[in-house]
Amino acid sequence: MPIFILRRLLALIPVVLVMSIVVFLIIYLIPGDPARVMLGDGADESTIQELREQMGLDYPLVEQYGRWMWHAIQGDLGRSFFLQQPVSTAIAEHLAPTLSLAILAQFIAVLIAIPLGVRAAVNRGGIADKVLNAYSLLGISVPGFLLSLFFVLIFAVKLRWLPVSGYVPLQDGLGTFLRYMFLPSLSIGIVMSSLTARIVKASMLEVLNEGFVKTAWSKGLHPNKIIYKHVFRNALIPVLTVIGGSFGTLVAGAAVIESIFNIPGLGQMLVHAVERRDYAVIQGMVLFIAIVYVAVNLIVDLMYAIVDPRIRLQ
The missing domain is CATH 1.10.3720.10 (MetI-like)
Structure with a gap:
C-alpha cells in the first residue's frame, strides 16, 4: 500500500507542474496591460507602473513564473489589489x-x-x-x-x-x-x-x-x-x-x-x-x-x- 500511494503521488507532480503554468499564463491571455486593465483608462502612468511593480510584471516572463511558483509552494498566492489582503487569507x-x-x-x-x-x-x-x-x-x-x-x-x-x-x-x-x-x-x-x-x-x-x-x-x-x-x-x-x-x-x-x-x-x-x-x-x-x-x-x-x-x- 505505501508503494501504491508513493506511485500515485509521483504521478501527480507533472500534472501539478503543467497546471501551474496554465494558471500563471491566465494573466497574459487578456489583451493589453493587466495593470492598466485593472486600474482603468483614467489611471495615471505612475500608478500603473507602481501596480506593475507590485504584481511583478517588470521581470522577464520566466523569472515571473519562477517567483510566483516559489511563493505559491510556500502558500503565498499573491495579494489582492481590491481586497487589500493576501489571496490565501481570502x-x-x-x-x-x-x-x-x-x-x-x-x-x-x-x-x-x-x-x-x-x-x-x-x-x-x-x-x-x-x-x-x-x-x-x-x-x-x-x-x-x-x-x-x-x-x-x-x-x-x-x-x-x-x-x-x-x-x-x-x-x-x-x-x-x-x-x-x-x-x-x-x-x-x-x-x-x-x-x-x-x-x-x-x-x-x-x-x-x-x-x-x-x-x-x-x-x-x-x-x-x-x-x-x-x-x-x-x-x-x-x-x-x-x-x-x-x-x-x-x-x-x-x-x-x-x-x-x-x-x-x-x-x-x-x-x-x-x-x-x-x-x-x-x-x-x-x-x-x-x-x-x-x-x-x-x-x-x-x-x-x-x-x-x-x-x-x-
Whole structure:
C-alpha cells in the first residue's frame, strides 16, 4: 500500500507542474496591460507602473513564473489589489461555506442515489426502475438554479419554513446552520443524485450477471448479503469515480447557487474577482480549485485500492 500511494503521488507532480503554468499564463491571455486593465483608462502612468511593480510584471516572463511558483509552494498566492489582503487569507475565509455546501450536497446525493440505484437494478423493469428513470430525467433536464428558485418559492416564501438566503457558520449552532444550508444543498444534491443513481444501477446490473453472484444465489445466501456485500461492493468503482468527480465540480462550480442564496463562498468570491479583474485572486482561486481536483482524484484512487485490492497489485 505505501508503494501504491508513493506511485500515485509521483504521478501527480507533472500534472501539478503543467497546471501551474496554465494558471500563471491566465494573466497574459487578456489583451493589453493587466495593470492598466485593472486600474482603468483614467489611471495615471505612475500608478500603473507602481501596480506593475507590485504584481511583478517588470521581470522577464520566466523569472515571473519562477517567483510566483516559489511563493505559491510556500502558500503565498499573491495579494489582492481590491481586497487589500493576501489571496490565501481570502480563500481561507471563504472556504468553509463552499466546503459545507459541497459536503452536505454530496451527502444528500449519496443518500438518494445509492438506495434508489440499488433497488432499480435489483427490480429491473419494476416500480423502482421506472421511478429512477423519471427522477433521472427530471434531474438532468432541470438546471440547479431553477430548482433552487422553485425551492425558495415553496419552502421559504410560501411555507416560510426556511430562510430565503444567507449563511450562518456551524459554530453558531448546528440547527441554524442546517436551516440556512438545507435548500442550496438540496438543490445541488438532487441534480447530482440523478446521475449517480444511474451509474449505481448500471454498475449493479453489470455485476449481477457475474458468475460468482449466481453461485451465491445457488448457495442460498440471504438476498441482502448478496446484494450489498457481494454485488454492491464490486460495483463501487464507477460509483466512486462519479462521486469524486462531482465533489470536485461542486467546489469549483457552486458560484450560481452561492449567488442565489447569498452564500459568501469561493464561487461568489471568484465571480466578484472576475468582475473587478482582480487577477491575483483569479490566479490563486484557479490554482486552488485545480489542486482540490487533484487531491480528490488521489483520494478516489486510494479508495479504489481499499475497495478492490487487485488494483494495488496492478
